[in-house]
Amino acid sequence: MTMKVSTLFSILVVLMMVVFSCKKEDSTSGNTDYSKGVMISNEGPYLSGSGTVTWFNPDTKEVKQDIFETVNGKPLGNILQSMDLHNGKVYMVVNNAAKIEVADASTFKSTATITGFSLPRYFLGISDTKAYVTDWANVVDIVNLEGNTVTGTIPTQTGPDLMLKSGKFVFVLNDGGFSVDSTITVINSDNDQVVKTLNVYNRPTGIVEDAAGKVWVMCSGKGYNDFPADGDTKGYLIRLDPATQTIDLTMEIGDEHNHAEKLVINSEKNMLYFLFNRGVYRLNTAFAGAEPERVLSHDRLNALTYDGANNIIYTSDRMDFQQAGWVLRYQASGGALIDSIPAGIVPGCIVVTH
8 A cells, every 4th residue: 555655646746847847947048146046956977977056946936957057158067966055155066076166156156166175075164264075085174265275184084974063063974985984073173173083873974953952963874775785784863962972862763774864954953854765754853762754755865955944845856867857845844745846967955045
């Protein structure tokens, strides 16, 4: 019965995609303030072609594809791993090209290209003049935002990825990169020194901070969904006290071949959302021992973002990694599908601005 319902739901979603896409026009005329709306980073084809950025206006439903190349007359490069906003600028981390493209958030006109990386992954603004960039050379690169140069590195464990700043401390998830790691590097951002390396569970992939100031980390476990292998491990959701950098709560999530991934939090910072079991689940931080609740179901989910102003979940359907994907918008309260947005190849990062 569950399989039949899931299949029917997937068919309905595809139909919604087709209907919705037919109603949109990809206009490139007129002046657009790209800082108001939704920016979607698309990785692009693996080892060939270029990543792109899609822009969506939730009020008018207008969609513009490949806005960086349209505005600047040059492609972003391969692969667009992630994207972040900081002080009115968009920082687009281009992994295989080992660079960060910087653009004005309103006009999307290029303002700088930052080089000096090996395999950059994620950008985190620390101050007006400094940022951290995780790099699969097993370091965090220190970037001077005034000169747009790499000025130093901080050693980590294997495959540093997502980061979270809590007070002066930055928590760096080491997920292993092309292997498997199970540590978190804690950095004092005042002096760029490592203060502790926390041992957690295999492959930490998501991190948020709640209303009480506690830090939650999703450890997905060794292995990948749809590709079971011997030696795979279970995943865990853990809670950290950032002041002492110690674990004060541990929850088992999934099993050896069913891995939870990503982690976001609502605007009140009391409800966690994550990808699991071909859908999105949620868990109230006040009832961490309870069973996570399924919010919605859909195959091939890749990205996850929470729009706190409108109580909307954004996620993406990566399709087959060859054709253009979709971004799906759902009501966070009941999981009803609102609409779908045509994106580029492998939509992976969604930034919502207002």
